[in-house]
Amino acid sequence: MDAAALRHEMPPEVDALPALLDRLEEFAEGAGLSPRAAQHLALVTEELAANVAMHAAGATLVTVEASRQGDSVHLLIEDDGPPFDPLSVAEPDLDAGVETRDVGGLGVHFVRRMTREAHYERRDGRNRLTALLDAG
Amino acid sequence: MQIAENREGATTIASLEGRLDTATAPATEEKLLSLLDAGPLVADMTGVRYVSSAGLRVLLKAAKQARTKGVGFSVCGLQPAVREVFEISGFDKIIPLHATRADALAAG
Numbered sequence: 001m002d003a004a005a006l007r008h009e010m011p012p013e014v015d016a017l018p019a020l021l022d023r024l025e026e027f028a029e030g031a032g033l034s035p036r037a038a039q040h041l042a043l044v045t046e047e048l049a050a051n052v053a054m055h056a057a058g059a060t061l062v063t064v065e066a067s068r069q070g071d072s073v074h075l076l077i078e079d080d081g082p083p084f085d086p087l088s089v090a091e092p093d094l095d096a097g098v099e100t101r102d103v104g105g106l107g108v109h110f111v112r113r114m115t116r117e118a119h120y121e122r123r124d125g126r127n128r129l130t131a132l133l134d135a136g
Numbered sequence: 137m138q139i140a141e142n143r144e145g146a147t148t149i150a151s152l153e154g155r156l157d158t159a160t161a162p163a164t165e166e167k168l169l170s171l172l173d174a175g176p177l178v179a180d181m182t183g184v185r186y187v188s189s190a191g192l193r194v195l196l197k198a199a200k201q202a203r204t205k206g207v208g209f210s211v212c213g214l215q216p217a218v219r220e221v222f223e224i225s226g227f228d229k230i231i232p233l234h235a236t237r238a239d240a241l242a243a244g
Contacts, residue, residue, distance in 0.1 A: 018159045021186070039186065039217035046188050050158040094226035098199050106189040106225055113224050 004031045005067040012052045012059040012079060020049055020064065031068040034136050040114040041066065041073055041133055047107030048077050048086060048129055056081025072116070073133040078126050085120040086111065086129060138183075139167050144241050147176040147208070153183030156191030165194040172201050172209065178240040182213035187221050199231050212240040 006027040010016040021042055028038035045064055052062050059081030066075050091112075092105040111118055111131070118131040137160035138153040148171050156164060171177050179195070181187075195211060202209030210232035214222065222228045234240035 014158055017157065018155075021155060021157065035217050036220065039221070042186060043188055043221065046157060050188070050190065053158075092225075096230075098196070098203060098230045101196060101226075101230055106192065110189065110221075110224065 006065065008064045010049070010062050010064070012049075012056060012062050012081070014050065014053050016062075017046060017050060017053065021046060023064075024066070027066055031073070031135070033068070033073065037073065037133065037135050041075065043110050044114050044131060044133065045075065045077065047110055051086055051107060052079045052081055052127075056084065058082060068135050071135050073135050075115075075129075075131045075133060077129045080126050083122050084127055085122075087118060087120050137164055139164065141171065147178060147241060148174060149178045149180055149237060149241075151180045151183065155186040156181075156184055156194065157186060157188040158190040161190040161194050164191070165197060168194065168198045169201055172198060172205065172207060176208035176244070177202065178234075178237065179209075179211045180213050180237050180240075181211055181218065182215070184218060185215060187218050189225070192221070192225055192227055195227070195231055208244055210234055210240045210243065212237050 006023060008020060008023045010020055024042045024045055028041060049062050052059055056079060059079050061080055063078045066073060086108050089105050089108040092109055115131040115133050121128050137156065140151045142149045150168060150171055199209050212234040214233060234243060
Protein backbone atom coordinates (compact mmCIF):
# COMPACT_ATOMS: atom_id res chain seq x y z
CA MET A 1 0.00 0.00 0.00
CA ASP A 2 1.12 3.53 -0.72
CA ALA A 3 2.18 4.88 2.66
CA ALA A 4 1.21 8.40 1.67
CA ALA A 5 -2.41 7.51 0.93
CA LEU A 6 -5.22 5.94 2.90
CA ARG A 7 -8.60 4.58 1.91
CA HIS A 8 -10.77 3.12 4.63
CA GLU A 9 -14.36 1.95 4.51
CA MET A 10 -16.35 1.37 7.68
CA PRO A 11 -19.89 0.82 8.87
CA PRO A 12 -21.33 3.93 10.56
CA GLU A 13 -20.90 2.49 14.06
CA VAL A 14 -19.10 3.73 17.15
CA ASP A 15 -17.46 0.31 17.49
CA ALA A 16 -15.79 0.83 14.12
CA LEU A 17 -14.05 4.05 15.20
CA PRO A 18 -11.00 2.52 16.95
CA ALA A 19 -10.02 0.72 13.74
CA LEU A 20 -10.35 4.01 11.86
CA LEU A 21 -8.07 5.73 14.39
CA ASP A 22 -5.56 2.88 14.09
CA ARG A 23 -5.50 3.31 10.32
CA LEU A 24 -5.11 7.08 10.63
CA GLU A 25 -2.18 6.68 13.05
CA GLU A 26 -0.56 4.23 10.62
CA PHE A 27 -1.09 6.64 7.74
CA ALA A 28 0.26 9.60 9.73
CA GLU A 29 3.41 7.67 10.54
CA GLY A 30 3.91 6.40 7.00
CA ALA A 31 3.27 9.84 5.52
CA GLY A 32 5.66 11.52 7.96
CA LEU A 33 3.12 13.87 9.52
CA SER A 34 4.16 15.83 12.61
CA PRO A 35 2.55 14.71 15.90
CA ARG A 36 0.41 17.84 15.84
CA ALA A 37 -0.73 17.25 12.25
CA ALA A 38 -1.45 13.61 13.05
CA GLN A 39 -3.61 14.65 16.02
CA HIS A 40 -5.49 17.18 13.89
CA LEU A 41 -6.17 14.64 11.16
CA ALA A 42 -7.35 12.00 13.64
CA LEU A 43 -9.59 14.45 15.49
CA VAL A 44 -11.22 15.96 12.43
CA THR A 45 -11.84 12.54 10.92
CA GLU A 46 -13.08 10.88 14.10
CA GLU A 47 -15.43 13.73 14.96
CA LEU A 48 -17.02 13.65 11.51
CA ALA A 49 -17.25 9.86 11.37
CA ALA A 50 -18.65 9.72 14.92
CA ASN A 51 -21.24 12.27 13.90
CA VAL A 52 -22.43 9.99 11.11
CA ALA A 53 -22.33 6.95 13.42
CA MET A 54 -24.45 8.64 16.08
CA HIS A 55 -26.83 10.81 14.10
CA ALA A 56 -27.19 9.71 10.48
CA ALA A 57 -30.23 7.43 10.47
CA GLY A 58 -30.13 5.04 7.54
CA ALA A 59 -26.46 5.49 6.67
CA THR A 60 -24.78 2.21 5.75
CA LEU A 61 -21.21 3.19 4.87
CA VAL A 62 -18.56 5.77 5.68
CA THR A 63 -15.55 6.12 3.40
CA VAL A 64 -12.42 7.97 4.46
CA GLU A 65 -9.63 8.90 2.08
CA ALA A 66 -6.49 10.78 3.04
CA SER A 67 -3.38 11.56 1.09
CA ARG A 68 -0.31 13.67 1.60
CA GLN A 69 0.70 16.08 -1.11
CA GLY A 70 3.71 18.18 -0.18
CA ASP A 71 2.95 20.16 2.94
CA SER A 72 -0.76 19.34 2.81
CA VAL A 73 -3.05 16.49 3.71
CA HIS A 74 -6.15 16.06 1.58
CA LEU A 75 -9.06 14.47 3.40
CA LEU A 76 -12.35 13.19 1.99
CA ILE A 77 -15.12 11.75 4.14
CA GLU A 78 -18.22 10.38 2.44
CA ASP A 79 -21.38 8.84 3.82
CA ASP A 80 -24.71 7.72 2.39
CA GLY A 81 -26.87 9.10 5.19
CA PRO A 82 -29.52 11.80 4.84
CA PRO A 83 -28.29 15.17 3.52
CA PHE A 84 -26.43 16.94 6.33
CA ASP A 85 -23.82 19.69 6.23
CA PRO A 86 -21.75 19.36 9.43
CA LEU A 87 -20.22 22.78 8.75
CA SER A 88 -23.64 24.37 9.28
CA VAL A 89 -23.60 23.54 13.01
CA ALA A 90 -23.40 26.59 15.31
CA GLU A 91 -20.18 27.46 17.14
CA PRO A 92 -20.03 26.41 20.81
CA ASP A 93 -19.83 29.02 23.59
CA LEU A 94 -16.14 28.71 24.47
CA ASP A 95 -16.40 31.15 27.35
CA ALA A 96 -19.06 29.29 29.35
CA GLY A 97 -18.01 28.13 32.82
CA VAL A 98 -17.96 24.57 34.08
CA GLU A 99 -21.60 24.73 35.21
CA THR A 100 -23.08 25.78 31.90
CA ARG A 101 -20.56 24.48 29.44
CA ASP A 102 -21.83 21.90 27.01
CA VAL A 103 -19.79 19.96 24.48
CA GLY A 104 -22.25 20.23 21.62
CA GLY A 105 -20.74 21.58 18.42
CA LEU A 106 -17.20 21.03 19.64
CA GLY A 107 -16.41 18.43 17.01
CA VAL A 108 -17.23 20.85 14.24
CA HIS A 109 -15.29 23.56 16.05
CA PHE A 110 -12.24 21.28 15.77
CA VAL A 111 -12.93 20.80 12.08
CA ARG A 112 -13.01 24.56 11.55
CA ARG A 113 -9.94 25.27 13.65
CA MET A 114 -7.76 22.35 12.53
CA THR A 115 -8.28 22.53 8.79
CA ARG A 116 -7.02 25.12 6.32
CA GLU A 117 -10.19 24.68 4.25
CA ALA A 118 -13.27 22.53 4.54
CA HIS A 119 -16.03 22.14 2.00
CA TYR A 120 -19.32 20.24 2.00
CA GLU A 121 -21.35 19.03 -0.94
CA ARG A 122 -24.16 16.60 -1.57
CA ARG A 123 -23.40 14.50 -4.63
CA ASP A 124 -24.88 11.26 -6.02
CA GLY A 125 -26.86 10.62 -2.85
CA ARG A 126 -23.84 11.06 -0.59
CA ASN A 127 -22.53 13.66 1.81
CA ARG A 128 -18.98 14.63 0.81
CA LEU A 129 -16.80 16.58 3.16
CA THR A 130 -13.41 17.57 1.76
CA ALA A 131 -10.74 19.29 3.82
CA LEU A 132 -7.16 20.45 3.54
CA LEU A 133 -4.88 20.15 6.59
CA ASP A 134 -1.25 20.97 7.35
CA ALA A 135 1.17 18.04 7.15
CA GLY A 136 3.83 19.69 9.32
CA MET B 137 -8.02 2.68 27.61
CA GLN B 138 -6.22 1.41 30.73
CA ILE B 139 -6.85 3.08 34.07
CA ALA B 140 -4.56 2.43 37.04
CA GLU B 141 -5.39 3.78 40.50
CA ASN B 142 -3.07 5.06 43.21
CA ARG B 143 -3.74 6.73 46.52
CA GLU B 144 -1.92 9.76 47.93
CA GLY B 145 -3.57 10.53 51.27
CA ALA B 146 -7.26 11.14 50.57
CA THR B 147 -6.68 11.78 46.87
CA THR B 148 -7.05 9.11 44.21
CA ILE B 149 -4.78 9.37 41.19
CA ALA B 150 -6.17 7.73 38.07
CA SER B 151 -3.46 7.13 35.48
CA LEU B 152 -5.05 6.94 32.06
CA GLU B 153 -3.30 5.27 29.16
CA GLY B 154 -4.49 5.06 25.58
CA ARG B 155 -7.03 7.08 23.60
CA LEU B 156 -9.85 8.98 25.26
CA ASP B 157 -12.30 8.96 22.35
CA THR B 158 -15.86 8.12 21.35
CA ALA B 159 -15.27 4.40 21.87
CA THR B 160 -13.52 4.58 25.26
CA ALA B 161 -15.49 7.51 26.73
CA PRO B 162 -18.39 5.55 28.32
CA ALA B 163 -16.21 3.16 30.36
CA THR B 164 -13.79 5.95 31.32
CA GLU B 165 -16.67 8.12 32.49
CA GLU B 166 -18.11 5.36 34.64
CA LYS B 167 -14.71 4.76 36.22
CA LEU B 168 -13.86 8.40 36.93
CA LEU B 169 -17.31 9.16 38.37
CA SER B 170 -17.13 6.16 40.69
CA LEU B 171 -13.64 7.20 41.86
CA LEU B 172 -14.99 10.69 42.60
CA ASP B 173 -17.49 9.09 44.99
CA ALA B 174 -14.51 8.20 47.18
CA GLY B 175 -13.05 11.74 47.32
CA PRO B 176 -10.70 14.06 45.43
CA LEU B 177 -9.39 12.84 42.10
CA VAL B 178 -6.43 13.66 39.87
CA ALA B 179 -6.54 12.30 36.32
CA ASP B 180 -2.95 11.75 35.20
CA MET B 181 -3.04 11.85 31.39
CA THR B 182 0.68 11.38 30.73
CA GLY B 183 -0.14 8.17 28.83
CA VAL B 184 -3.01 9.60 26.78
CA ARG B 185 -2.01 10.42 23.23
CA TYR B 186 -5.42 11.38 21.90
CA VAL B 187 -8.51 13.15 23.23
CA SER B 188 -11.64 13.83 21.17
CA SER B 189 -14.73 15.87 22.02
CA ALA B 190 -16.27 12.72 23.53
CA GLY B 191 -13.25 12.54 25.84
CA LEU B 192 -13.59 16.19 26.80
CA ARG B 193 -17.24 15.54 27.63
CA VAL B 194 -16.14 12.88 30.14
CA LEU B 195 -13.74 15.29 31.87
CA LEU B 196 -16.41 18.01 31.93
CA LYS B 197 -18.84 15.60 33.56
CA ALA B 198 -16.26 14.67 36.17
CA ALA B 199 -15.55 18.36 36.86
CA LYS B 200 -19.27 19.05 37.27
CA GLN B 201 -19.77 16.10 39.62
CA ALA B 202 -16.71 17.12 41.67
CA ARG B 203 -18.15 20.61 42.04
CA THR B 204 -21.54 19.23 43.11
CA LYS B 205 -19.90 17.02 45.72
CA GLY B 206 -17.44 19.68 46.82
CA VAL B 207 -14.35 17.56 46.14
CA GLY B 208 -11.27 18.38 44.09
CA PHE B 209 -10.78 17.28 40.49
CA SER B 210 -7.86 18.15 38.27
CA VAL B 211 -5.93 16.85 35.30
CA CYS B 212 -2.16 16.60 34.90
CA GLY B 213 0.49 15.48 32.44
CA LEU B 214 -1.05 16.55 29.14
CA GLN B 215 1.00 15.74 26.06
CA PRO B 216 1.51 18.83 23.84
CA ALA B 217 -0.90 17.69 21.11
CA VAL B 218 -3.56 16.91 23.73
CA ARG B 219 -2.96 20.21 25.49
CA GLU B 220 -3.69 22.00 22.20
CA VAL B 221 -7.09 20.26 22.05
CA PHE B 222 -7.87 21.61 25.55
CA GLU B 223 -6.82 25.10 24.47
CA ILE B 224 -8.76 25.14 21.20
CA SER B 225 -11.89 23.97 23.01
CA GLY B 226 -11.49 26.41 25.91
CA PHE B 227 -11.28 23.51 28.37
CA ASP B 228 -7.96 24.78 29.71
CA LYS B 229 -10.05 27.50 31.36
CA ILE B 230 -12.68 25.29 32.97
CA ILE B 231 -10.71 22.22 34.09
CA PRO B 232 -7.76 22.74 36.46
CA LEU B 233 -4.61 21.60 34.61
CA HIS B 234 -1.24 20.88 36.17
CA ALA B 235 2.08 20.01 34.55
CA THR B 236 2.88 17.13 36.87
CA ARG B 237 1.23 14.83 39.37
CA ALA B 238 3.23 16.51 42.17
CA ASP B 239 1.89 19.92 41.14
CA ALA B 240 -1.67 18.56 41.08
CA LEU B 241 -1.32 17.04 44.56
CA ALA B 242 0.29 20.21 45.93
CA ALA B 243 -2.63 22.28 44.60
CA GLY B 244 -5.03 19.97 46.46
